[in-house]
Amino acid sequence: MGVKDPYVLSGLIPEKSWSLLKKIAFGDDTIQVDQKIESVGKEIAEKCKGVPLAIRSLGSILKGKSEEKEWNDVLRGDFWKLCEDKDSILPVLKLSYNNLSPQQRQCFAYSSLFPKDWEFEKDELVQMWMAHGYLDCPVDGKCIEDVGNQFINIFLMKSFFQEPKWKEDGDLIGFKMHDLMHDLAKQVAGDDCCYLLDNKAKGCLGSPMHVWVEFDALYLLGSLDASRLRTLIVAFPNVYDFMDREKQHSLISRFKYLRVFKLCDDLYIELYVSIEKMNHLRFLKLSLTCTLKKFHKSIRNLVCLQTIEVSLDPKIVLSTKVVSKLINLRRLYICQCTFRDKTPVGFGKLSIPQHRGVNFSKWLSPLTNIIEISLTFCQGFKYLPPLEGLPSLKSLYLSNLDDLEYIYYEVPTHEPFFPSLKRLDIWDCYNLVGWKRKGDDFNDINTSSHHLFLPQFPCLSYLKISECPMLTHMPTCPNIKKLSLQLVFPTWEETLNIAPSQCSLSCTPLSLQINLKNVSQYWWQNLTSLENLKFVCFSSQQFQAIEIWLFKEDFNYLSSLRNIQFHYCNRIKALPDWICKISSLQHITIEDCDQLTLLPEGMTRLTNLHTLEIIRCRLLIEECQKETSATRPTIAHIPNIIIKSDWN
Structure with a gap:
């Protein structure tokens, strides 16, 4: 478009170039290194002409190398002449590529198939690599996906990939590729990959x-x-x-x-x-x-399938008998589908309305390689067959299954219950009551003690339940690391009682959006190791009840709490005074609390509090910005105060 006064971006100055190279190669840019290596390193950094990508690439090659000769080999490399001839850093990047294993080179070249600036999905790319046989089978008991995830981490570390994105639970979601790295991938892929x-x-x-x-x-x-x-x-x-x-x-x-x-x-x-x-x-x-x-007719004979991710017209009926034949299936994602099985085996007939009739066999049992199952917006599920025997299942996601009432399980034998399940998400299943042992009648079960007879999830570390008002029959979770409960109702008393009472919840981020009417005070008293707590849509009355339970006789049951968040608590005008008793607090976030105008005077006692975030709380922001505000002295001691008044 043209510009009157252009601002020409220059490369990093030599001092910063060496600092970055040292940080990548040694993990710290402040440590002392051998003077001879430092002298060579500064020459290498200067040859990179201030280009950070080139510096990072060479730094990853030199990582862990402490011999002067190894550094001199890079300094005297022939690729520098190519850089001068072509006025490009691609030869530097190619050197980094040459240091990859043959399998990693295949995986990197394959990424050239995607357009520049593409947002890669980590799991999808790993599954594609796996489909082509680029990943060696691990020998240490890990699954083949772990090899792919390790490759992703190496590519990020060596700057082949960049801009990683993370889930709230810390898992990597995706990333991008620098344009110059994309050029390199296209170069090494040759004619194997192309666009039409x-x-x-x-x-x-x-x-x-x-x-x-x-x-x-x-x-x-x-x-x-x-x-x-x-x-x-x-x-x-x-x-x-x-x-x-x-x-x-x-x-x-x-x-x-x-x-x-x-x-x-x-x-x-x-x-x-x-x-x-x-x-x-x-x-x-x-x-x-x-x-x-x-x-379903199309996939009947595709027994090599490892990943299926489809959304089907609701008119299409998918036979569970067909799915059960896909013995190599590792990931199953199905959305908007009607399930039927016309040839029931195992359970016999189950009563379901005629227009959504399903008679289930143990249709998932043959899928011993399955790692992840996701069922969303599917009709025809009043019952799910037993899933606990799937030896490799790590993640189960159930969402918007309007018909679902029960998940069957069989009487435990010597086999563990869900031996590999680490993540369980259940969203918007309004009729789901919970797990039901084959042969039991829910009407005859004593709800208050039923959870004591259910098996335990031995490996479950992430549990998220949202809008499941009928859910009362849940197995216990002794190894939970993250727990999120949203929009559940008083019938959850028994299920709530089983989680913290079974473990200390050390480091567990706990997100709560619940009705506390019947929640036992003893549930709260098992949170002494909790570090992160989030309240969603709580009222003043609920916060008062918590104060009675958490600070009884001046004992603080949240003695390890570091971070506390208040989201969408629209009915409160002031934060509860009891937060001032949590001396361990370091970070408070207040977001979308429309009526909030006051902060507790006792916040001055929170000497460890280093960050306060106030996001889209109009009245509170206006109060804090007044010159004569009574709130300002209460937060004057906090080093970092972040105020965001809108979505920008």
């Missing part, structure tokens, strides 16, 4: 193995060697014209040797594709609004 764009019909050379094609360029698939193609990713531009449906079918159905088939973007399209002959398919992901006709 309608306005760049000549952009694909040779016989590629992995193809990204925009929908309006689907016609270009006809020119590819069908016997070589292993990955097909179809993306949808903002504006496109639909091709003839039969032509879609014939073009995509040619590729019988695909291992990865993905449709990107959430645009509605009826894709009339036959995939039943893709016997080598291992990864199948269809966008949330895509429709694949006769889905």
